[in-house]
Amino acid sequence: MIFARREAWTGRVLLVLLMAVTLMPFVSLFVTALHPSGTYPLGLDWPSDPQWGNFADAFTAARMGELLKSSALIVLGVVPISLVVATMAGFAIGHLRMAGRQIAFLAFVLGLTLPFEGIITPLYYLVRDMGILNTRWAIILPLVGLFMPFSVFWMRAHFVNMPEELSESARMDGANVWQLFWKVHVPLAVPATSSLAILLFLWTWNQFLLAIVLVDDPLNRTMSGALGAFQGQWGTNIPLLCAGSLLILGPTLVIFLIFQRRFVTALLQGSLKG
Known part of the structure; x- marks a missing residue:
């Protein structure tokens, strides 16, 4: 009994320490962002006169409104296409037992081993030859392809566990393959697809490498990709740079806080299903 209590308290202390280490960079960014513009704050020194206007200045200077629009358009291009293609492919591989x-599944698994950094050079020339360089399509189409191995793997893990009796019953009622997919299995796959949608949203919104390599105009990038241009412009103004960084992180944090239960479920679901 004493050992169990000691173990429980040790686990709680470790969790608190881990949470403190995780939150410390965000606290440091927030405190630094409140210092007067042009100063060089040290550590977690709270300013005597917090400059809350730095956030408004950073929003205007970085043209956050246009960046939000650009990021939303990229997300709306990547997430729905990826969900539709991955759901159909996962259904075919995991449940239909196609020839x-x-x-096909091994090919997708191998695709999980490809790092973005390893294919960025040939991807640049491919996008250039397609004539979509420096457009949002230069981010959308490669991300759809690069996210596809994980997305198909995720959806296949769901469909492979669906009982065959369910499909046989629907076939006896006259359902064809499309009706079986759309009317029977897609409604049952809502937890898996919604979890995948959250993950794809977070990964797309935080995409940095492809945005800065394939698109020159910061206003056509994701918000994270535009951070590089903002840093180059305001790199010597540390408080304003920190304020801009927090504003760029804001939408991701809001989505995570709203869907945190679904996010945790997504991680557990992906780790337990085979």
């Missing part, structure tokens, strides 16, 4: 499914 060559093992080879």
Whole structure:
């Protein structure tokens, strides 16, 4: 009994320490952002006169309104396309038991091993030859392809656990393959698809590398990609740079706080299903 209590308290202390280490960079950014513009704050020194206007100045200087629009358009391009294609592919590989499914699944698994950094050079020339360089499509289309291995793997893990009796019953009622997919299995896959949508949103919104390599105009990038241009312009103004960084992180934090239960469920679901 004493050992169990000691173990429980040790776990709580470790969680508190881990939370403190995780939150410290955000607290430091917030405190620094409140210092007068042009100063060089040290550590977590709270300013005597907090400059809340730095956030408004950073919003205007970075043209956050246009960046929000650009990021939203990119997310609206990546997430729905990825969900539709991955759901259909996951259904075909995981539930229909199509011919060559093992080879197709192995190809997607191998795709999980490809790092973005390793394919960025050939991807640049491919996007240039397609004539979409420096447009939002230069971010949307590559992200759809790069997210597809994980997305198909995720959806396949859901469909492979669906009981075959459910499909057989629907076929006996006269359902064809499309009706079986759309009217029977898609409604049952809402937890899996919604969890995947949250993950794809977070990854797309925080995409940095492709945005700065494939798009020159910061206003056509994601908000994270535009941070590089903002840093180059205001790199010597530390408080304003910190305020801009927090504003860029804001939408991601809001989405995470709203859907945190779904996010945790997504991680557990992806780790337990096979």
